[in-house]
Amino acid sequence: MGSVSARTPSKSNSSASQLKRKSPGEFASIPDFPTTRGARPVFGGVFSGVSRGDNVPSGSGYNSVMINPTEKIWHNGKLIHWNDAKIHVLAHVTSYGSSVFEGVRCYATASGPAIFRAREHARRLRDSARIYRIQIPYSIDEICNAMAEVVRVNKMDACYIRPLVLRGYGNLGVMPTKDNPIETYIACWTWGKYLGGESLEKGVDACVSSWTRMAPNTLPALSKAGGNYMNSQLIRMEAEVNGYSEGIALDASGYVSEGSGENLFLIRDGKLITPPLGASVLPGITRDTVIQIARSLDIPVSEALIPREALYIADEIFFCGTAVEITPVRSVDRIEIGKGKRGPITERLQREFFDIVEGKKADRFGWLSPVAQPVGAAK
Numbered sequence: 001m002g003s004v005s006a007r008t009p010s011k012s013n014s015s016a017s018q019l020k021r022k023s024p025g026e027f028a029s030i031p032d033f034p035t036t037r038g039a040r041p042v043f044g045g046v047f048s049g050v051s052r053g054d055n056v057p058s059g060s061g062y063n064s065v066m067i068n069p070t071e072k073i074w075h076n077g078k079l080i081h082w083n084d085a086k087i088h089v090l091a092h093v094t095s096y097g098s099s100v101f102e103g104v105r106c107y108a109t110a111s112g113p114a115i116f117r118a119r120e121h122a123r124r125l126r127d128s129a130r131i132y133r134i135q136i137p138y139s140i141d142e143i144c145n146a147m148a149e150v151v152r153v154n155k156m157d158a159c160y161i162r163p164l165v166l167r168g169y170g171n172l173g174v175m176p177t178k179d180n181p182i183e184t185y186i187a188c189w190t191w192g193k194y195l196g197g198e199s200l201e202k203g204v205d206a207c208v209s210s211w212t213r214m215a216p217n218t219l220p221a222l223s224k225a226g227g228n229y230m231n232s233q234l235i236r237m238e239a240e241v242n243g244y245s246e247g248i249a250l251d252a253s254g255y256v257s258e259g260s261g262e263n264l265f266l267i268r269d270g271k272l273i274t275p276p277l278g279a280s281v282l283p284g285i286t287r288d289t290v291i292q293i294a295r296s297l298d299i300p301v302s303e304a305l306i307p308r309e310a311l312y313i314a315d316e317i318f319f320c321g322t323a324v325e326i327t328p329v330r331s332v333d334r335i336e337i338g339k340g341k342r343g344p345i346t347e348r349l350q351r352e353f354f355d356i357v358e359g360k361k362a363d364r365f366g367w368l369s370p371v372a373q374p375v376g377a378a379k
Contacts, residue, residue: 068189069189071154072150073150074149074186077146079149085187087183088168091168092166092171092176092180093167095172096167097226097228098166098167098180099165099226100128100165100223100226102161102163103322104117104118104121104322105159105357106147106156106158108158108358111359112157112370113372114369115144115147115161115369116322116368118147118148119144119369120285121163122147125224126140126143128223128224129165131220131223133176135182136184141375146163147163148369148375154188156188156190158190160323161186162185163185168182191323199245200327203327203341204328204329205244205331206245206259207247208249208250209234209238209247211247213231213258213280214231221277222282224282229261246319248264248332254308255275255307256306257275257281258275259321261324262327263320264319265320266310267314268315270299270345271300272290272291272300274291274302275305279306284321286320286326290326290353293353297352299349312335317329326346328343
């Protein structure tokens with residue numbers, strides 16, 4: 001799943017910890033955001049006094065605490081400069097959220113950078129677009145090779161990759177037409193731990209959100225679409241102002257669904273359980289990864305409807321996704337989970353996951369695509 005907050009990864013955890021813990025039902029104050037006249041917001045909510053036309057080195061005009069600009073972005077088959085990746089303010093996507101995207105990790109290995117499950121991400125991108133009747137003019141192989149090219153040309157060893165497809169400037173009615181061009185971008189940058197540097201070991205505090213995931217046959221949860229993430233923003237912002245690192249959404253029937261941008265697993269009596277796709281969850285690539293790793297380690301795993309109260313009596317809980325990787329949850333609604341820290345099964349899954357993606361163990365699942373080797377080339 002991977003939904004991505006435009007803030008520094010460490011800030012998410014630290015800002016939550018800096019908020020004064022409140023008693024149940026008491027809300028933390030909402031942080032103030034700068035609204036200085038003339039200040040220009042850039043990615044991540046960081047404001048700059050630099051105005052358009054000022055002599056700014058390439059990349060610095062669109063920098064933030066989270067994003068460290070790289071040199072090139074792939075756009076419709078060509079490499080362009082980072083600051084040239086622009087759309088019109090009246091592009092169809094800005095009014096109606098008509099975009100689909102992916103979050104992909106490239107890991108540094110002893111044999112060079114390798115993209116994790118590139119084909120699966122490219123396929124889901126095309127699936128997401130198909131659901132919304134967006135025709136991507138690139139095959140899975142072409143998308144995979146473009147991701148590798150972006151990493152290669154920007155001389156990255158480990159990075160986060162963002163393929164993005166959107167409806168561009170043209171007709172401004174709700175109904176998109178042939179006058180709205182389909183724009184495809186692929187960018188990459190360095191991104192650390194989404195929920196904070198210590199979260200992988202110590203875990204994070206989560207809450208059950210008052211915001212419900214999209215009901216079936218409203219917005220398609222199987223599509224990783226930009227518009228769907230308005231719901232995710234509500235979940236994440238509510239968690240933030242109440243002193244939590246992340247929120248857990250329920251589905252329309254009141255069963256556990258997922259985090260704002262992550263799938264979720266709980267462990268009870270040595271068994272791994274995750275909500276089914278029918279619970280309005282995104283078919284996460286890391287979710288599938290965890291299931292395959294668990295089965296290979298003889299850890300029982302199943303998909304089942306999970307009532308809210310099962311969260312409170314779980315032995316272990318963890319989020320998973322491209323951005324969070326495998327991140328334990330130490331409390332839900334201020335109820336301690338297990339011993340209030342990463343549990344043994346979560347740790348075992350984490351270790352196996354990182355050993356594979358970092359090349360410390362053989363890639364027995366065939367998940368890594370070396371950046372130096374074009375897709376389809378003989379190995």
